[in-house]
Amino acid sequence: MTHKYGTNIPRARDELEEIAKGIEASRPFEAARIRHICENLMTRKPSGRRAPNTRSPVTQKVIDGVTKMLTETDLSQEQIAAHFNIDGGRVAEIHRASRK
Numbered sequence: 001m002t003h004k005y006g007t008n009i010p011r012a013r014d015e016l017e018e019i020a021k022g023i024e025a026s027r028p029f030e031a032a033r034i035r036h037i038c039e040n041l042m043t044r045k046p047s048g049r050r051a052p053n054t055r056s057p058v059t060q061k062v063i064d065g066v067t068k069m070l071t072e073t074d075l076s077q078e079q080i081a082a083h084f085n086i087d088g089g090r091v092a093e094i095h096r097a098s099r100k
Helices: 009-023 028-040 060-072 077-084 088-098
Strands: none
Touching: 009 028, 060 077, 060 088, 077 088
16 A cells, blocks of 8 residues: 555545535434544644734835835845835835836
């Protein structure tokens, strides 16, 4: 028997629900147990953010300022990002969008 590492919990829940439907009339207790397992044991709680958000939100004012600095200065994207307290990748996204 070959094992593929990894899981497909959503598919397993769907298949177990089908089994529960099939045995509901004759085995209601077992069907309820299957559903309980699917709902309570085959799920993950959201982990939430691990670190606080320290960057400023990207508003239209920030986008306009970044676009202006990209066209009117020789500053690097990293320097522009530091000026607006945003991630350097956001500067690249704004730059790509402004070229369209």
